[in-house]
Amino acid sequence: MSINVSVQASGSQASVTLRGVLDSMSQVTLKQQLEPVLANGAVTQIRLDFAGVQSMEAASAGMLMMLSHTAKSKNKSVGIVNANPAVLSLMHKANLGKVLQIQ
Amino acid sequence: MxxxxxHVWNGRPAPCEHDTLPLARIGTVQPHGVMMVVVPETGIVEHVSANVQEILGIAPQAVLGHAPTAAFRDAESLARLxxxxxxxxxxxxxxxxxMAQGRRFEAICHIRDGRLFIEIEPYVEAEHxxxxxxxxxxxxxSRQTTVQGLFEAAAKMMHFVTRYDRVKLYRFLxxxxxxxAAEHHAPNSQLPHSFLGYxxxxxxxxxxxxxILRTGKTRQKPTQRGSVPLLTMGGGGEPVLSxxxxxMTDxxxxxxxxxxxxxxxxxxxxxxxxxxxxxxSHVWGLFVVHNKEEKFLNYDSRVVIEQLSMMFASRLVELEGQEARIADRQRLSGEMIATVDGSQAMLAAAAAMRGDHLTSARLHAMHAVSRHVAALAPTYVSISGVEVAAAGRAEDRFSSDLLRLADADGAAVLRAGPAGHVxxxxxxxxxxxxxxxxxxFGSRLxxxxxxxxxxxxxxxxGDYTPAGPELRAVASGLLAAPIGNRGDMIMWFRRERVIDATWAGRPPTAAELNSEKMFRSRDDFAAHRAPLAGASRPWLDQEILLAAQFASAIGEIWARQGRGVSAPASDLPGDPVVVDARSDADPFASRGAGTLPATLPAAPASRWHSVA
Structure with a gap:
């Protein structure tokens, strides 16, 4: 199962919409898609919309932590919104909230 | 999803006597902390560990049936509860x-099966x-650029956070x-013995x-002082064993x-x-952290290590993909798919010809396209013995690319139907x-x-089929993907890799696995040398995905051509056309070992028709 990623950047905010399953295979796709966003100096806030994410695996949680780390080093913040209850539960179990914002 | x-079958093939121990529902709690299980709707404690008296100074019967706050006096603690x-x-x-009894504690909470679990542990200072x-x-x-570098860095980080004597990175095979696969020792380690490579x-x-490990739950055993029972309220109001x-999975x-x-x-x-x-959701491996003496870690340190494990997994997938050149192989796959797609026009035209031109036209097509490509073409035209492939020719490249795609030692393309072919x-x-x-497939597989x-x-x-030694030698590793829905398939094989292994103690025999010995603590960890056989190099998930995508793309070409090209008159729609009955005489095939083991059933005749 792949992940579809669409990115919309407007001013300082980049909105990234994800659709599909976030597992060890699709995390590579997500990372590649986010590279231009991380490189964009104008963007200071990255908002990941998880409404279309059906499930997420632990390795992907690790990728999000590293993403947050990279973003911080470039003075950007990362937030996750609209995650479904199952994904939200995994995020809390992984204590992702200690590393990035979950709304 | x-x-x-x-879709990967590995792991332990035979059950073991202690496999079904009720570990999640063990009914006991480690002695250094107190567990309370609360009914969220009422806020009442349903179960409490028997050590609540010793640690919080209140008897179990004074907690069971009451709110957890019964065990605390401190105003701030009561507000937090x-x-x-x-x-x-x-x-x-x-x-x-x-706070309780003048001591600091940490409460760690979660919900499972409609119950609120409150685990109360003594607070421990962390070094960072x-x-x-x-x-x-x-x-x-993030900084690591090789898989082995990642192994070593992660083990070192585990020590940085835990300060335990020895960290082992254990990889399942x-x-x-x-x-x-990696080990890190504290400079002043009291457990100096190395298990690296064991x-x-x-x-x-x-x-x-x-x-339980598959759920991602860390297993912490800071002491070896046994366990205390979990209690609940009996019919007469007295505490009884839960x-x-x-x-208690989480x-x-x-x-x-x-x-x-x-x-x-x-x-x-x-x-x-x-x-x-x-x-x-597959346990790739474990970080096993040992200390000679009893040692406690606070919650935040454990969280960091859990998060480190997740980051490790993420980075591992990335680095394995880089080292295996998955991106190159994805490009290669795309080129091969395009080659097969492009070859179809010529092959389909040859297959559809009638009369005197039939054989010569097909031969011409085969010369032009190569039989390796043809094996994957929608309309199969097979011919062999016309000439032996020579290094550097297009057909050799295609065959070696087919192996390179999955980093395999061998491959087979099976065509189903009345004129089936391998x-x-x-x-x-x-x-x-x-x-x-x-x-x-569909029975044992x-x-x-x-x-x-x-x-x-x-x-x-060999763990899942009755494969003899000859078959295991050439095909311990199998990666298979169907092409379309008619029984066509592509398989890749990897040879058996026998490892000259040093074991930590002699591995149990088959008889011992199903004996009472499995319920006794293992006490033999001395080096024992014995080969580890019956398995190939492991397939990477990314290789498996690539194989699935490749077969799917070939199937799509077939389906598309099936809709757009008229089928040959002599065969059922879409069935392969075989010109040369000696087509199994692949020049490489003679190098391959293996005869059908007596224990492997032959394929049903209606499914796979041999032309050899």
Whole structure:
């Protein structure tokens, strides 16, 4: 199962919409898609919309932590919104909230 | 939704006597903390560990049937507990600091099966704060550029956070066994013995324990002082044993089975923590952290290590993909698919010809396209013996690319239908054996009915089929994907790799696996040399995915051509056309070993028609 990623950047905010399953295979796709966003100096806030994410695996949680780390080093913040209850539960179990914002 | 990992069959083939130990519902709690199980709707304690008197100074019967606040007096603690007990809460900002009896505690909360679990542990100072630890770990993992470098850096980071004597990175192998792939020792380690490179038997991890590890739950055993019972209120209001009533899968304080306690004692370990490394709900390996003396870690340190394990898994997938040149192979796959697609026009035209031109036109087409490409073309035209492939020619490149795609030693393309055919490349079992393997899908091997990924992989075919030594030698590794829905298939093979393994203790025999010995603590960890056979190099998830995508793309070409090109008059729609009955005489096939083992059933005649 792949992940579809669409990115919309407007001013300082980049909105990234994800659709599909976030597992060890699709995390590579997500990372590649986010590279231009991380490189964009104008963007200071990255908002990941998880409404279309059906499930997420632990390795992907690790990728999000590293993403947050990279973003911080470039003075950007990362937030996750609209995650479904199952994904939200995994995020809390992984204590992702200690590393990035979950709304 | 199942990941690609769900299509991989590896692991321990035979059950073990202690596999079904009720570890999640063990009914006991480790002695250093107090567990309360609360009914969220009422806020009343349903179960409490028997050590509540010793640690919080209140008798179990004064807690059971009451609110958890009964065990606390401090106003701030009471307010924090009230917030934990607020109706409707599903997530908690762990840990919550509490005070009782003049001591500091941390409460760690979670919800499972409609019950609120409150685990109360004595507070322990960490050497570093959470932010320092997580930033250091993130930096170390991110900087690694090789898989082995990642192994070593992660083990070092585990020590940085825990300050335990010894950190082992344990990687699961085929048959469920494992090997210590990296190790880090504290400078003043009291456990100086190294297990680096040692293999451990699959039976060391009971299946029920692995099931809990698969949830990602860390196993913390800071002391080896046994366990205390979990209690609930009996009919007469008196505390009675909870028994197996409570599922403690997600609990830090879950009790320790006596076998496990003994195992660690015999290793000379006073405190240990096991952090699973999960990749798509599959336990790839473990970080096993040992300390000679009893040692406690606070919650934040454990969180950092759990997060480090997740980052490790993420980075591992990335680096394995880089080292295996998956991106190059994806491009290669695209080129091969385009070649097959482009070859179709000529082959289909040849196949559709009638009359005197038939044979010459097909021969011409085969010369032009190469029989290796033709084996994957929608309308199959096979011919061999016309000329032997020579190095550097297009057909050789295509065959070697087919192997390179999956980093395989051999490959087979099976065409179903009345004029079925097996096309072999590299080191493979013979055609009849390949057909026999194909016939096992849907019986001994899984069927390809998943709409998501239609692929199967194993590193140890002999664990799931009655393969003889000859077959195991050339095809211990099998990666198979159907093309379309008519029984056509592509298989890749990897040869058996026999490892000259050093084991930590002699692995149990088959008889011992099913004996009472499995309930006794292991006490033999001395180096024991014995080969580890019956398995190939493991397939990477990314290779399996690539194979599935390749076969799917070929199937799409066939389907598209089937809709757009008229079928040959002499065959059923879409059936392959075979010109040369000696087409199994692949020049490489003679190098491949393997005869159909007596125990492998032959394929049904209606499915795989031999032309050889």
């Amino acid at each position: 199942a990941s690609i990992r769900a 009230a917030e934990i007990l607020r109706p409707g809460r599903r997530y908690f900002d762990n840990p919550t600091p509490l 704060d959470y932010q320092t630890m997580v930033a250091t770990a993130l930096d170390a993992v 085929s048959h469920g066994h494992g090997v210590v 293999h451990f038997s699959a039976s060391d991890v009971p299946e029920n324990a692995k099931e 028994g197996d009533a409570v599922d 609990c830090w304080l879950r009790g320790i089975h006596p076998c496990d306690n003994g195992y660690n004692r015999n290793l000379g370990v006073g405190s240990n923590i096991i952090f699973p490394i999960n990749i798509d 096309h072999l490349v590299g080191v493979t079992p013979d055609a009849l054996t390949v057909r026999g393997i194909a016939s096992l 899984p069927s390809f009915d998943s709409a998501e990924w239609r692929v199967f992989a194993t590193d140890a075919l």
